[in-house]
Amino acid sequence: xxxxxxxxxxxxxxxxxxxxxxxxxxxxxxxxxVPGQFFMLxxxxxxxxxxxxxxxxxxxxxxxxxxxxxxxTRALARLEPGDEIGVLGPLGNxxxxxxxxxxxxxxxxxxxxxxxxxxxxEHPPAVLGFRSERHAESAALVPNAEVVIDPVLVTExxxxxxxxxxxxxxxxxxxIRVLEPGAQLAWEAxxxxxxxxxxxCVVEIDGELKRLCVEGPVLCSx
Amino acid sequence: MQLLNASGCLDALTAPDVARAFDAFVTKxxxxxxxxxxxxVRIAExxxxxxxxxxxxxxxxxxxxxxxxxxxxxxxxxxxxxxxxFAAHEYAETCAQLDDVTIELNLSCPNVDEAPxxxxxxxxxxxxxxxxxxxxxxxxxxxxMGETVRAIEAAGADGVSMVNTLRGVxxxxxxxxxxxxxxxxxxxxxxxxxxLAAVVAARRATSLPIVAMGGVTSGRDALELIxxxxxxxxLGTVLFADPDSPSRVRAELAExxxxxxxxxxxxxxxIALDRVVKMANRG
Numbered sequence: 422x423x424x425x426x427x428x429x430x431x432x433x434x435x436x437x438x439x440x441x442x443x444x445x446x447x448x449x450x451x452x453x454x455v456p457g458q459f460f461m462l463x464x465x466x467x468x469x470x471x472x473x474x475x476x477x478x479x480x481x482x483x484x485x486x487x488x489x490x491x492x493x494t495r496a497l498a499r500l501e502p503g504d505e506i507g508v509l510g511p512l513g514n515x516x517x518x519x520x521x522x523x524x525x526x527x528x529x530x531x532x533x534x535x536x537x538x539x540x541x542x543e544h545p546p547a548v549l550g551f552r553s554e555r556h557a558e559s560a561a562l563v564p565n566a567e568v569v570i571d572p573v574l575v576t577e578x579x580x581x582x583x584x585x586x587x588x589x590x591x592x593x594x595x596x597i598r599v600l601e602p603g604a605q606l607a608w609e610a611x612x613x614x615x616x617x618x619x620x621x622c623v624v625e626i627d628g629e630l631k632r633l634c635v636e637g638p639v640l641c642s643x
Numbered sequence: 644m645q646l647l648n649a650s651g652c653l654d655a656l657t658a659p660d661v662a663r664a665f666d667a668f669v670t671k672x673x674x675x676x677x678x679x680x681x682x683x684v685r686i687a688e689x690x691x692x693x694x695x696x697x698x699x700x701x702x703x704x705x706x707x708x709x710x711x712x713x714x715x716x717x718x719x720x721x722x723x724x725x726x727x728x729f730a731a732h733e734y735a736e737t738c739a740q741l742d743d744v745t746i747e748l749n750l751s752c753p754n755v756d757e758a759p760x761x762x763x764x765x766x767x768x769x770x771x772x773x774x775x776x777x778x779x780x781x782x783x784x785x786x787x788m789g790e791t792v793r794a795i796e797a798a799g800a801d802g803v804s805m806v807n808t809l810r811g812v813x814x815x816x817x818x819x820x821x822x823x824x825x826x827x828x829x830x831x832x833x834x835x836x837x838x839l840a841a842v843v844a845a846r847r848a849t850s851l852p853i854v855a856m857g858g859v860t861s862g863r864d865a866l867e868l869i870x871x872x873x874x875x876x877x878l879g880t881v882l883f884a885d886p887d888s889p890s891r892v893r894a895e896l897a898e899x900x901x902x903x904x905x906x907x908x909x910x911x912x913x914i915a916l917d918r919v920v921k922m923a924n925r926g
Contacts, residue, residue: 427885427886427887463884467688468688468689468691468692468693468831468832468880468884469688469693469883469884470883470884492688493688507884507885509885509886610683611683611684611685611686611687612686613686613688613693613695613880613883614882614883614884614886616657616658616661616886617654617657617658618652618653618654618657618658618661618882618883618886619652619686619695619697619883620651620654620671620680620685620697620700621683621685621686621695621697622683622685622686623680623683623685623700624683629679630679630680630682630683630700635657
């Protein structure tokens, strides 16, 4: 597992992707880590950084897909080329890539880690669900993707008997857990630090409250 | 001047390199029985700080002494153990099991019901069971900080830690409380003036060492606490945003100390209390 480090990284570009924003940072000496791992991004003017899974890792770059819905993500979406922010990572446990028949499943902004994951697994099939056509524009980031739009759900079109790697809203992950007990699921929780210090991001794992940033964010559902 | 972490703001076993950047490591609060802590949501960012309602999650004193303390000792740095409880005898029993550490009595966690006994009673009970250095960590809600600190000193404390978080509430965009427990402890930059006031009141009441914490994000902030009378400074919320903050704050503090003409931070302790500017003298 690569060692996390914190550096100030320069914004290379910020591009709209449907209603989302792709924030492209110069990589510095940070390791991109394993798909599904995450980074803490300083949100200018805010007290706490924001956890973001890596979306793409082109040479010399780290790119993050943001949904500007709160004060932190909006501050990040307002960054301009040349600005610098503190970035810590890679953090947590990513997806296990030793799966024979991968199927990527994503919902909404939960597709964020899938482009990098798709690349690492050499573009396996994917099923992506969105709430509108406009949100679905972001599916262009994931090759080989079948796209469904609300009210159709990803669980209605997912083929069975595959190794599911998924990220999306909690109800989606809960439904996948029932269908595919062995699925690898990337969860989300409010996080202050991302490195095990604050105990804010606990979720119930094996009947105990455990820190998602240390145990996850990718957990095996069985 | 020693730089510490605020209790509950760092796990030295998960992030040993961050812990080693401090002069001593302060543990999360240890209670007699294991505590799972509060159900999530446990944290909420606000405009100028954050709220937490972790709820003293800890393995309990037996498991702490048996499993965690040896691993913490292996870090090879001075340890402070934060001790909590729900009655004076519970604090005292935990203190009796601890050797070769500094003890910080958490008298003021806003996320649990507080011990009914007064701060002084708890300190007195603990003093009888331990000869370890004993610090009492007080609440910013105290009506009369000077009186609280004098009572703690008379009960046998070796120092005061100040302050714990303030009680606060945050609402989400649909006007629901963000925290599952509704109330939480408010920390971060907004606390600094509150801490400065607490330290001024305490320094006027005692010559004991004071560990000050609350809203420190820079070396300048640390120096302000020192100037009001703090002998040591602890970092809390800033650690969440920046695990490299201990070395940064230390470097900034050294620079600020020299810029203002002091040799060391210790030379600036309480200096603000001698520098009260009266309007009549300004002209």
